[in-house]
Amino acid sequence: MTTVRRRGVWLFTGVALICLLLAGGVSYLADSAPDGLESVLDDGCTETGGELRGSCAGQHARDHALADSPLADYAVAGNDSLTGVAGVLGVLATLAVAGGLFRLLRRRAGKPAGPDG
């Protein structure tokens, strides 16, 4: 039991470190070109002064309501060189939300799955 649990802890820690390394470090190597969706939506429009002109599928796209939030666009207060920090915070936030939800939803040992299980 202890061995199994210890193996689980090692696995959890290892994978968590891989996630932090990817989001905190490898993310600096990400291609900064628009992604497939954005490039297709903007095809036919030109961006002048932050506004799309012309005719394209994305011509009515608006700025994000939270565009001025501290971590917007995976930067820290607009500073792109801190993408890694934003990535690490994102991994921790995702782990907290998903880990918390899945913990709440899980079947407890020894109890059958049910409304209270």
Place this chain on the structure above:
Amino acid sequence: MSAIAMHASDGLFDAPTSLLFAAVAVAGIGAAVLGARRDLDDRTAPLAGLVAAFVFAVQMLNFPVLPGVSGHLLGGALAAILAGPWVGALCVGIVLVVQALLFADGGLTALGANVTNMALLGTAAGYLVAVALRGLAVRSRAGLLGVAFTAALVNTVVAALGFVLEYAIGGQGAVSLGGLATALVGVHVLIGIGEGLITALTVGAVAAVRPDLVYLLRQRAATREAVA
């Protein structure tokens, strides 16, 4: 603007369409919450949380697909193969919510549409492909990698088709739907190849270390036990 990840923004869809897909997303995520209860226990719950974190991390890693165009993992097939379809849909859904709320990536009014495409449609399609090919996946390591690749490729293309459907219902731009569909599917086949490679690599790595943690492989053993 940095172009890490990047999901549909506000303003692409009209208000009724945004509301419609918000309702679809809520219903789908609700069903996933119910389904996920069966697949989560003390052992799998923490690892399922890691699957979500991994999808978030890898979604940041845009890779080039064409000159001036990048792509990134969506992660639905990956999450479903590792953690099951219900938990997988929740993983991608949580990533999309975190991205929209913390990173201003993916419009708040488009969140329902984004969840419907990537967390629900893409994940379901990827998982169905993986289940249909499960026989190959359990036969050999190469089979597992091939199944993971194919499921992920289908996941990406179906998610793009989901966007086209949403745009057909309530898109707010003056473009031909056929042209949009062709361009979007074309580029997402290329992105899907990247998605397939990442998914095969990841599933292969997990299967090499702990095959018991790959849901797709585990299900077969469970079925056999139930039959025997």
